[in-house]
Amino acid sequence: DTGVSQNPRHKITKRGQNVTFRCDPISEHNRLYWYRQTLGQGPEFLTYFQNEAQLEKSRLLSDRFSAERPKGSFSTLEIQRTEQGDSAMYLCASSLAIGGAGNTIYFGEGSWLTVV
């Protein structure tokens, strides 16, 4: 399977702990996105990278959240001092951006976070 890969798939953590999720995009894709999805809602944009540059961040991405894509390949999303409101599915997606917008975005299976 050469799709977008995420791990861990499930994480249960105590409030106040830090968690990190990893995403491996489709190999030739230069754009990588992080979204958050809660039950009954559509995915909400958090941030995205073009190669290693983080180009856009949502207001949802508080200072407890940090994302990196150090070599323009895989990415990590870290949440520090987790809160119960952080419980959600964190979706990674990737696309191949050539020229302007409108490139197909492919999602990974997501990483479920439960903060207890």
Added chain:
Amino acid sequence: GENVEQHPSTLSVQEGDSAVIKCTYSDSASNYFPWYKQELGKRPQLIIDIRSNVGEKKDQRIAVTLNKTAKHFSLHITETQPEDSAVYFCAVLMNSGYSTLTFGKGTMLLVSP
């Protein structure tokens, strides 16, 4: 920013009937409109998309229509089957070099045998 409204939130049909889901958007600069299907606990999967230079696109039982003037687009599923049951999300991408998809809240489609 972009605002996307999706209706209905739930839709129940009998197998073989057609289903239509509609989305409206606010930014006239939007130029890409994909539809995703998400089964419980699974990833959103792209099922069809349309760009602003066309008004309609069809792929077997699935079609999407776009009305740029009215700023709405719709997903049409004909001859529905139980395996079509899932949550469907519309999304919109602005015509910008630095932007990403804004999603609707989703429509839960239930197809009864």
